[in-house]
Amino acid sequence: MITCEDIQNKKAKIAVVGLGYVGLPLAAAFGRKVEVIGFDTSKEKISQLRDGYDATGELNSEDLSSTHIKYADDAACLAGASFLIVTVPTPIDAHKKPDLRPIKSASRSIGRYLTSGSIVVYESTVYPGVTEDICVPILEQESGLRCGIDFKVGYSPERINPGDKVHTVDKIIKVVSGQDAETLETVARVYELVVTAGVHRAASIKVAEAAKVIENTQRDLNIALMNELAIIFNRLDIPTQAVLEAAGTKWNFLKFTPGLVGGHCIGVDPFYLTYKAEEVGYHPQVILAGRRINDGMGKYIAETTVKQLIRADKAVKGARVLVLGLTFKENVPDIRNTKVVDIIAELQDFQVEVLVHDPVADAAGARKEYGIELKSLEEVGPVDGVVLAVAHDAFVGMTGEQFKKLCSNGNGCGVVIDVKEVLKRDEISACGMSYWAL
16 A cells, blocks of 8 residues: 655655645645645636636745646546545535535546555545445446555545635644554655644544534534624624623633625535434434524625615615625635625515625626626715625725715615624714614
C-alpha cells in the first residue's frame, strides 16, 4: 500500500477531485510540498486556474503561482495518482434529502482509473456510513479491485470557512480516519505534511463522518435560538444586539448572532443527519425545529419590511425596495443556497418591485441560478426602502446620508432594514429614516 514516504519522495502523487472552496486550497497547500493533480469536471474552472484565476476568491494569483498543481478536466489523469482526496459538493435536493450524485459520480470516475495500492480519502460532508456503504461498492465495481486488499479508504472532514483568511486549511486541526490502523497512520502522516495545527485520529470512519455533520448542526441550532430570540425581542421592542452584548459579558455565554442561514454547509448538513436518523427509526425534533426557524427567516424579514413600509406611509404595492447583497455570506461570491432569495420572493408576492445590488456576486451566476439581474447603484434610482441583507465590507461603511439619497422615492420617510445590525442606527434615524434591525 502507498506510504507517506512514497509521496514525499515523489514516487507517488496526490490527486484532489473537485477544486472548489475546499479542494483548491487543499491542493495548493499540498502543491507546495509534493506532486499534485487537481481534477475538476468544469472546463471553465480548469482554464481559469491555469491562467492563475480562482473564481471563488479563496486564492489570489500569487497563491496560485506559489504552488505546483497539474490541472485537468479529464478523469484519465487520476490514473497517475495513488492518494486521492474527494472534495466534491454534497447538496440536498428539492425535498431536502441528501443529493449524493456528485460524490457517486466522483467515485465512479476514480474507480475507473484506480490502481492497486491506492488510498481514497473522502472529505465531502456526508452522514455516517456513506464512505463505506455507498462509495466503496462503487469504487470496487468500477475498478474490479477489492477494498481492504487492493486499495484502502479513509475519511477526513473538510473544515474550510469560505472567506476566512485567518483559519486557513493549514491552521485548522484536521480530523482523520482510516478503515484500519495502517491506513489511519498513512492518512494522518500525509495530512501532517501541510496541516501545521496537527491532526486528530478518529476512532473510525463513521466517527469522523458523524463529527463533521454535527459541527454545522450545532451552529445551526445556536443561530436558530438567536433568531427565535430576535423575533421575541422585536415584539417586546428591545434591540436584540444590545441584549446579546449584555449577556455576552458572562464568560460562558456563546457568542452567536441572528441572521439568514444559507450556503452549502450550515443550512444543508443538518438534513444529512436527520435523514440518517429517520432511516434508523428516530424522528429528530430539536434539529428539525432549528431548521424550520432558520428557513423561515427570509419570509419574516420580508414581512417586517412590508410593515415598516406601511408605518412609513409608503404604499406597499409598487413600492421600490433595494436589496443589498445576494451571496450567502459576507465578502464571498458564492450564491449557492442563499436565503436572500427568500426575502426577494416574499417581497415580490406583496407586489413590491425588488432591485438587487451585490458587487461581490457574479452577475451571470445570479441570472442563471435565480433569474435575478444585479444592478449597479447608479441603475437603481430612488427607492422606498433598503434591505441590507449581506454585510459586505462595501455596505458596512455606508452613511446615513447615502441611505437618505437612495430612499428618495415618493412620499414618506425611507425605510432601512439592517439584517445583521451593522449600520449606525442613530445616524440613519437622524437623517429622518425608519430603521429596523433583526
